[in-house]
Amino acid sequence: MEHDQLVTESLKSENWSEGFESFITDENGSDFMNDDVCFPEDLPFAYIFIPTLYFMIFxxxxxxxxxxxxxxxxKQGNKRLVDTFVLNLAVADLIFVSTLPFWALSEALGYWYFGEGLCKFSSFAIFVNRCSSILFLTGMxxxxxxxxxxxxxxxxxxxxKNISISSGCIWMASLLFGIPSLIFRKLISVENKVFCIDDQTSTTFNLVMFIVTFLLPLTVILFCYGSIFIKLQGHISLGKRRNNALKIIFAIIGAFxxxxxxxxxxxxxxxxxxARDIxxxxxxxxxxxxxxTISACLAFTNSCANPIxxxxxxxxxQQQIRNNFPALCSMKATTQSSALTLSSTESSLLFASRKKLTPATSIQVGGTKRKKEGLEVSSCIAKPGPQLFKGSNFKMLL
Incomplete structure (x- = not known):
């Protein structure tokens, strides 16, 4: 996977070879080996913690x-462009997390067990997910x-037309950037153990990937949400709606x-x-x-944070949850509705279309019915997360 690629590249650098032996330059610039061979060392108990974390993310x-x-x-009615981005982003993340059990078992065993075909495909899936996820976030x-x-x-x-063009371009670009994984990923044998590694160390390719999959999207995202922040700051009358919108902005940027x-x-x-041969x-x-190893695990958690x-x-x-899964709404109907319920103008200012929204009416909790924006729906708290994923530790992902 991505961190394995860079780690194994470091093993093949002049300091660490595939045989885990090479010359190391000391403080005085002299070369030495034998007694002072630099062996790669994994994190303590990594074979336990990393597979566990991978399975949790999965x-x-x-x-x-x-x-x-x-x-x-x-979802009923007309779908927005942002809805399409959310759907495609979820598909990309779903494909990626589906490969994590293979990598989890590989980390636990200390070698690759599943053959060259899955080695290439799972690495390809990671690259495609990495590109498509960030590009869809940028599109949103x-x-x-x-x-x-x-x-x-x-x-x-x-x-x-716009939905087809934008989604198609993002997927095509992502698949294109994933092709090197199919070409260069292979199995190597080191000390009777098989490893799935990337056999190319092009600094140019890695630099291009960094610019395309992080630096450029981050610049666009910061510009877009910076402009939105300034726009909302200019509307003092928004009050609480502005604050809720800003929370969403900070959540998006912060998670990314x-x-x-x-x-x-x-x-x-x-x-x-x-590049500098240091x-x-x-x-x-x-x-x-x-x-x-640690930062790659942290990056992978983004596939869990996005649904949140x-x-x-x-x-x-939340409205779709109330409409499609009314049984979930009656789990804990004794919670204060005024503290947990957001009006459409408050929580969907960044995600909903720009149609005029009516203020939310008062809500009576306890299994009764309520009227809101002309729709009659079952009473339900506005944050269904704890009920849907009870017992899950979401704090580590946000």
Whole structure:
């Protein structure tokens, strides 16, 4: 997978070879080996913690993204362009997390068990997910930017033609960037153990991937949501609606940056050392290896965080839950409705279309019916997360 690729590349650098032996340059610039061979060292108990974390990401990500897809497919009425992005993003994350059990078992065993075919496919799936996820997030940012700041209508942007073109271009670009994984991923044998590694170490390719899959999308996202922030700041009358909208903005940006920034910082550093032909000490290489392992795990959690952000913070998704799964709404109907219920203008300011919304009416909790925006729905709290995923530790993902 992605961190395995860079870790194994470091093993093949001048400091660590595939046989885990090479010359290391000491502080005085002299070369030494034999007694001072620099052996790669994994994190303590990594064979336990990493597989456990991968399985947690798999379970939460699989059911979370599957639930998002189910809601989007069953959604009635006209679909917005942002809905299509959410659906495609969930599909990409679902494909990715489906490969995690293979990598979890591989981490537990200490070698690759599933043959070259799955080695290539699972690596291909990771690259495609990485590209498509970030590009769809960027597309959502641009769409919200046009709707909120330029006053474009969502139904005007989200025509079938625009949806097909935008989604098709993103998937084609993602598949294109994933092709090198199919070509260069292979199995190697080291000390009677088989490993799934990437056999190309092109710094140019890695630099292009960094720019396309992180730096450029991050710039676009920050610009779009920065503009939205300024726009909302200029509307003092929004009050609580503005605050809720800003919370969604910070959640989107925060999850993206917190998940991917540490990994990409290490990646830039690694590319720089390769390009400059810089020799690292044994301790530095060990720290880099550990850093890639931890930061990659953190990046993978983004596939679990996305359903939380785009499902549980969007009033329209919550409305779909109430309409499609009314039984879930009666689990805990004794909660204070005024504290947990958001009006459509408050929670969907960034995700809903720019149609005029009516204020939310008062709600009586306790299994009764309520009227809201001309629709009669079952009483339900606005945040169904704890009921749908009871016992899951979401705090580690946000």
């Amino acid at each position: 379970l939460i990500g699989f059911f979370g993204n599957f639930f998002v897809i189910l809601l989007m497919v069953r 940012s641009v769409e919200r930017f046009l709707v909120v700041t330029k006053h474009w209508e969502s139904r005007t942007i989200g025509t079938k 940056i917190c998940s991917w920034l540490p990994f990409n910082i290490l990646k830039v550093f690694y590319i720089f050392t390769i 020799s690292l000490s044994c301790q530095a290489l060990k720290a880099l290896r550990w850093g890639f 952000i785009y499902l549980f913070m969007d009033q329209q998704f």
